[in-house]
Amino acid sequence: MKSIERRFAKIRGRNPYWSSYVCFFSAIEGQNFSKQAIARWFNKLVEKGCFSPKDKKGILAHLYTPARPPEDNQK
Numbered sequence: 001m002k003s004i005e006r007r008f009a010k011i012r013g014r015n016p017y018w019s020s021y022v023c024f025f026s027a028i029e030g031q032n033f034s035k036q037a038i039a040r041w042f043n044k045l046v047e048k049g050c051f052s053p054k055d056k057k058g059i060l061a062h063l064y065t066p067a068r069p070p071e072d073n074q075k
Contacts, residue, residue, distance in 0.1 A: 004028060004041040021050040021059075028063065035064050 007027040015023065024046050028038055039060055051059055 004031075004033060004037060005045065007031070008041070008045050019050050020045060020047045025063065035060075038063055 004024075004027055008023055011023045011026050012018070012020070018026075024042060042060060042063065
């Protein structure tokens, strides 16, 4: 099973100067994680200083979009 936490730690180790938000975005991008998993791990992994608490809902809505891989309309 894919693990957001494992992917996050790997990316964080390779890019120590990136913010936790950027590492999290890279970890979920195109991986087809559920909205529930993204929200749960966002709360655990992203530092609270990276975003304003009142903007959290909008940030999560933005994160849900790249979590889905592009669909191929060809059959």
